[in-house]
Amino acid sequence: MRILAAALLLAAISAPALAQPSRDTLADAVGSAIQNNPGLMAQRQTRAVADESLKQAKAAMLPSLGLNGSYGTQELEIGRTFNTPAGTFPLDGRQERSQIGLEARQSVYSGGALTAGRLQAQAGVSGAEAQLRGVEQDLVLSVVTAFVDTRRGEEEVQIRETNVASLKQQVQAAKDRFDVGEVTRTDVAQAEAREAGAEADLAKAKAALAAARASYQRIVGRPPVQLAEPPLPPPLPGTLEEAVAASQSANPQLISARAQEEAAERGIDVAKGATRPKLDIVGNAGLTETYQDQTFRDTNVGLSAQVSIPLFQGGLLSSKTRQSRLEADRARYQRMAVEREVTAQTTTSWHNVIAAREAIAASRSRVAAAETALEGAKQELAVGTRITLDVLDQERELLEAQLGVVDAERSAYIAIHQLLAAIGRLRPETIGR
Numbered sequence: 001m002r003i004l005a006a007a008l009l010l011a012a013i014s015a016p017a018l019a020q021p022s023r024d025t026l027a028d029a030v031g032s033a034i035q036n037n038p039g040l041m042a043q044r045q046t047r048a049v050a051d052e053s054l055k056q057a058k059a060a061m062l063p064s065l066g067l068n069g070s071y072g073t074q075e076l077e078i079g080r081t082f083n084t085p086a087g088t089f090p091l092d093g094r095q096e097r098s099q100i101g102l103e104a105r106q107s108v109y110s111g112g113a114l115t116a117g118r119l120q121a122q123a124g125v126s127g128a129e130a131q132l133r134g135v136e137q138d139l140v141l142s143v144v145t146a147f148v149d150t151r152r153g154e155e156e157v158q159i160r161e162t163n164v165a166s167l168k169q170q171v172q173a174a175k176d177r178f179d180v181g182e183v184t185r186t187d188v189a190q191a192e193a194r195e196a197g198a199e200a201d202l203a204k205a206k207a208a209l210a211a212a213r214a215s216y217q218r219i220v221g222r223p224p225v226q227l228a229e230p231p232l233p234p235p236l237p238g239t240l241e242e243a244v245a246a247s248q249s250a251n252p253q254l255i256s257a258r259a260q261e262e263a264a265e266r267g268i269d270v271a272k273g274a275t276r277p278k279l280d281i282v283g284n285a286g287l288t289e290t291y292q293d294q295t296f297r298d299t300n301v302g303l304s305a306q307v308s309i310p311l312f313q314g315g316l317l318s319s320k321t322r323q324s325r326l327e328a329d330r331a332r333y334q335r336m337a338v339e340r341e342v343t344a345q346t347t348t349s350w351h352n353v354i355a356a357r358e359a360i361a362a363s364r365s366r367v368a369a370a371e372t373a374l375e376g377a378k379q380e381l382a383v384g385t386r387i388t389l390d391v392l393d394q395e396r397e398l399l400e401a402q403l404g405v406v407d408a409e410r411s412a413y414i415a416i417h418q419l420l421a422a423i424g425r426l427r428p429e430t431i432g433r
């Protein structure tokens with residue numbers, strides 16, 4: 001019986017804990033967004049298209065084998081014929097003819113166009129992969145922002161609800177002191193005005209929280225439910241110089257720009273290849289059947305080398321070459337611009353992280369000081385050395401300090417992840433659970 005009672009007691013203690021709903025973590029939100037975001041899915045298809053382009057470029061360098069056939073009939077009436085021991089020649093009347101042939105072709109020399117096309121396609125794959133990573137990073141950063149914005153909105157509502165409750169007590173206390181003649185009607189009106197303003201600010205905070213939740217649902221794909229404390233962010237580089245160096249080697253936008261520059265450079269070789277001779281080895285075998293006479297059956301097997309040399313196209317090929325050079329110049333300048341932009345972005349994010357961390361420390365000190373000042377003002381009001389307005393001012397000071405901590409923590413968390421995105425390290429797997 002004692003064992004049974006102990007088991008029942010343990011079950012009773014454990015049941016409430018088991019009944020509590022699970023809390024959504026930041027990693028859960030990121031995973032849901034990665035699975036359901038249409039923009040990311042579209043970019044994955046773009047990446048797959050680049051893979052197919054590379055396969056096509058490689059296939060152009062391999063041998064090709066084709067089968068072709070034809071069948072035709074015609075009515076032929078010849079005005080002059082010759083009589084031969086075998087009959088009239090040539091034959092007239094209805095003629096039926098069929099052909100079938102097999103051709104194999106291998107490019108031996110293409111002026112470098114095929115090789116350049118393959119390298120250009122490889123650069124396209126690298127660029128598409130970098131763009132996919134960039135879209136993925138942007139999505140993760142959006143989820144992080146929506147997550148902390150929702151939690152910040154919830155914390156602001158809680159802080160303002162506490163402030164409203166405190167001001168209600170101040171109003172009641174002012175009325176009580178007015179009833180006994182310790183304060184004037186002005187003190188009561190001041191307390192009531194502060195309470196009304198706090199009620200209005202609370203309504204605004206609730207509206208902002210509803211907007212943050214709607215944004216969260218749009219990005220993540222499901223509404224927020226009991227969001228857990230966000231995990232500690234991944235480690236950052238030790239110095240600004242290390243962060244800039246990391247961004248120059250791993251930033252997706254920069255990698256994509258370099259791949260586009262490489263593809264444009266290869267485009268010049270493709271255009272040049274069109275102006276050069278081409279050499280193909282061609283093998284063929286065929287059968288021709290004429291149905292009027294079974295002896296009219298021809299077969300052929302051959303191997304030949306085909307050379308084509310462009311001589312004059314009205315300036316078309318030279319214009320395409322110049323166009324490719326201009327596109328390569330444009331891609332190079334764009335890559336240089338992206339390098340500067342990434343450096344500036346990394347530097348800005350780095351200093352934002354420092355500023356946000358300092359703001360957190362300052363805001364927490366401000367909260368501690370404001371709490372002490374409010375408690376002292378209340379005690380001094382009780383002994384008559386302070387007025388109601390002094391306590392109300394300290395209430396507002398504490399409210400602003402508490403909201404300052406919430407804002408600073410939100411800014412620091414987002415700034416850290418913005419820096420991670422700038423250096424190319426903001427991946428779904430880096431978001432801890």
